[in-house]
Amino acid sequence: MKNRISSIGGGDLKLVIEKELFDTDVADNNQWFSIPMKQVKKDFLSEKYQTELKLRNGHNQKHLVGILVKVLDPSLKEYTLRLKKWTMGGSIVYNLVSGWREIAKANKLKTGDTLQLWSF
Numbered sequence: 001m002k003n004r005i006s007s008i009g010g011g012d013l014k015l016v017i018e019k020e021l022f023d024t025d026v027a028d029n030n031q032w033f034s035i036p037m038k039q040v041k042k043d044f045l046s047e048k049y050q051t052e053l054k055l056r057n058g059h060n061q062k063h064l065v066g067i068l069v070k071v072l073d074p075s076l077k078e079y080t081l082r083l084k085k086w087t088m089g090g091s092i093v094y095n096l097v098s099g100w101r102e103i104a105k106a107n108k109l110k111t112g113d114t115l116q117l118w119s120f
Contacts, residue, residue, distance in 0.1 A: 004076045010120035016044045021113045026104050032084075033104075035094040035117065044119035053085055071096065073103055 005013070017039050024030050045053065053067050066084035073079070081099040085092060109115065 001072070001076065004072060005120045008070065008078070010070075012120060014042045014044050014119045016040055016042065016117045016119050018114060018116045021109060021111055021115055023111050025115075026109050026111055026113075028101070031101050032095040032097045033100045033115075033117075035096070037092040037094070040094075053083065066097070069096070071099075071103065073107055075107075077106070079103055 002013070005011070017035050018041075019025075019035075019039060022034075025033050049067060066082035068080055069083045071079045071081050079099050079102065081096045081103075084095050084097055086095055087093075103109075
């Protein structure tokens with residue numbers, strides 16, 4: 001995995017979250033993987049990306065653009081998803097969208113599985 005990350009110009013590995021998957025993370029009608037800020041182990045966005053995410057999200061959450069991010073699954077297949085920052089029930093939640101279902105299906109993820117998300 002580290003070799004693959006290096007080959008695409010990545011470095012500075014950080015464990016973002018280790019999370020047991022919920023129904024909402026794997027349900028066919030939900031197209032996102034949620035990353036609640038309360039569970040984030042380390043700040044994973046550089047100041048540049050925090051600013052870009054804030055600008056692209058704006059104040060109207062109905063039209064959030066988010067930022068494009070590369071995601072590697074355990075088989076080292078690369079996907080491009082969008083990272084968005086939502087406010088849900090008064091809490092801040094990051095979400096990986098626009099391709100998450102494809103990753104979940106390809107890796108046969110199910111409720112109760114534990115998933116680690118790393119940033120680089």
